[in-house]
Amino acid sequence: MIDQLTNYKLSNSxxxxxxxxNASQIFDRYKNEIEDGKCxxxxxxxxxxxQSVFGGWRWHKWGKYIGIQNHKNEYLADExxxxxxxxxxxxxxxxx
Numbered sequence: 001m002i003d004q005l006t007n008y009k010l011s012n013s014x015x016x017x018x019x020x021x022n023a024s025q026i027f028d029r030y031k032n033e034i035e036d037g038k039c040x041x042x043x044x045x046x047x048x049x050x051q052s053v054f055g056g057w058r059w060h061k062w063g064k065y066i067g068i069q070n071h072k073n074e075y076l077a078d079e080x081x082x083x084x085x086x087x088x089x090x091x092x093x094x095x096x
Contacts, residue, residue: 002040008093015039015090018063026088029066038093043086051077062087 003009015033020026026041027034034041046057057076059065069082076082 002093003096006093007096008038009096010040011092011094013092015092016063017089018087019059019065019067020086020088021067021069022086025066025068026090030090033090040091040093041088042091043088046076046085046087048076048079048083051075053077 016030020029020043023041023043026043033039051057055075058074059071059076060074065071065085067085069085071079071082073079076085
């Protein structure tokens, strides 16, 4: 939809991805990468309540965690004090 709604298209190269608690952590961590304004940040919330007790979302598969919560388990479903996180990806844009 970026192609249809803007004067940009997605570049073939991605910039950064990982896990965070909120958008501010992305802006703080990747300030230099997003400063020129030719990128888009895609954030997807992951809720603990939607996770299966058998398997489910795993921390190590989604990139570096830049948040401040202290995760102690492999699966989000097993975390006692974490109810929601975001996976994010910063995609570079180029002119059409």
